[in-house]
Amino acid sequence: MTAWLEPTLQIKLNGLGIVLYxxxxxxxxxxxxxxxxxxxxxxDENYQHSDALVRSEAAKHRHALAQxxxxxxxxxxxxxVTIEVLRRLGFGVGGxxxxxxxxxxxxxxxxxxxxxxxxxxxxxxxxxxxxxxxVVQIAVLGSAEDAEGTVEDVTLRVTRVRSVxxxxxxxxxxxxxxxxxLSKDWARAxxxxxxxxxxxxxQVNSLLRAVCRDAFADARLRPxxxxxxxxxxxxxxxxxxxxxxxxxxxxxxxxxQVGRDIRVRxxxxxxxxxxxxxxxxxxxxxxxEAPGPIRAVDKK
Numbered sequence: 001m002t003a004w005l006e007p008t009l010q011i012k013l014n015g016l017g018i019v020l021y022x023x024x025x026x027x028x029x030x031x032x033x034x035x036x037x038x039x040x041x042x043x044d045e046n047y048q049h050s051d052a053l054v055r056s057e058a059a060k061h062r063h064a065l066a067q068x069x070x071x072x073x074x075x076x077x078x079x080x081v082t083i084e085v086l087r088r089l090g091f092g093v094g095g096x097x098x099x100x101x102x103x104x105x106x107x108x109x110x111x112x113x114x115x116x117x118x119x120x121x122x123x124x125x126x127x128x129x130x131x132x133x134x135v136v137q138i139a140v141l142g143s144a145e146d147a148e149g150t151v152e153d154v155t156l157r158v159t160r161v162r163s164v165x166x167x168x169x170x171x172x173x174x175x176x177x178x179x180x181x182l183s184k185d186w187a188r189a190x191x192x193x194x195x196x197x198x199x200x201x202x203q204v205n206s207l208l209r210a211v212c213r214d215a216f217a218d219a220r221l222r223p224x225x226x227x228x229x230x231x232x233x234x235x236x237x238x239x240x241x242x243x244x245x246x247x248x249x250x251x252x253x254x255x256x257q258v259g260r261d262i263r264v265r266x267x268x269x270x271x272x273x274x275x276x277x278x279x280x281x282x283x284x285x286x287x288x289e290a291p292g293p294i295r296a297v298d299k300k
Contacts, residue, residue: 018085025081029074036070040132063132064154068125071155111209114157117176121156124173129283130181131153135253136161137180140171183252192235192260194267199275203242205231207273211265213248225253229262243267262278 040063047119055220066206123129127218130151136148138161149163195204215221229248236243247265250258270276 018088019126021084021088021238022187023082025077029077032070032073036066036073041064043182064125065131067154068156071079097104101209113172113174116172117157117172120173121154121158124154124159124179125156129179130184132158133232134184135182136139137182138171139178141175141177176297182255185252186254187250187252188256189229189248189250189262191259191262191266192217192243193246193270194238194241194243195270195275197237197240197242199242201234201242201244203273204270207269208244208246208266211262212248213270215248215258215265224250224258226250244293 020229053136063163081120120135131154132151135149136147136151138159140147147163148168149160149167149169151159152162153160157173162214163169193204193208195201208231212231216225216228226249229246232245232247234242235245246262248255248258248262
């Protein structure tokens with residue numbers, strides 16, 4: 001009777017140990033995830049309660065690093081718990097080396113992309129190419145369109161970007177061909193103002209310089225500018241129109257807001273002077289074309 005009870009008791013103890021290991025692993029993973037969330041929330045809270053208009057590069061890197069460390073720690077916990085459960089079920093870890101080698105060789109061909117993603121993610125984090133909150137433009141292998149938006153999550157395997165339309169774009173790190181960080185240290189708002197070729201360019205340049213001075217003196221816009229906007233002059237000459245370019249160096253990620261504000265100021269300054277912001281093309285018997293909107297390009 002005793003000989004029969006001993007194996008039964010051993011099975012029960014092993015079963016209880018397996019359950020405890022699984023529960024302990026789940027609790028440990030939840031604790032690590034909770035700790036990582038608290039750290040990232042503290043980083044975000046410090047940014048929101050500070051006087052900084054944009055996140056510092058160190059804060060972006062700490063946020064991304066906390067996410068990566070959390071992901072790696074949870075993965076290691078699951079792996080260790082799985083090994084211990086297999087050992088208690090009677091599978092010798094040493095005996096699994098040979099089958100694991102064969103299985104690893106078989107899966108190696110299919111897992112190349114995963115390994116590539118992890119290695120690429122490692123270099124993205126360590127080289128600080130971009131981090132949480134950065135505005136990026138990512139060229140994806142095999143995709144005709146770039147992924148553009150704000151970085152919401154960076155792990156060793158994927159990067160998640162939220163577009164201006166609210167869409168969440170998930171990009172495997174190994175598929176990233178080129179990444180353009182539009183909010184690294186500083187950015188630049190570029191505004192191209194098309195004016196008729198018959199316009200007095202001296203007067204146009206004078207008006208645009210006044211717009212730049214007023215924008216830099218504005219108490220609302222001044223904190224977003226690193227220096228006074230500059231009139232670069234004639235950028236290109238086309239049939240019936242001349243493009244005059246303005247540039248403004250801004251805080252990271254603020255180039256779009258500054259560009260919109262400058263366009264409004266340019267339109268308000270030129271139109272009262274009778275200078276249209278589109279080519280005035282007209283021929284005999286054809287009414288002049290109505291003025292169009294100011295075209296601008298925002299880039300770093």
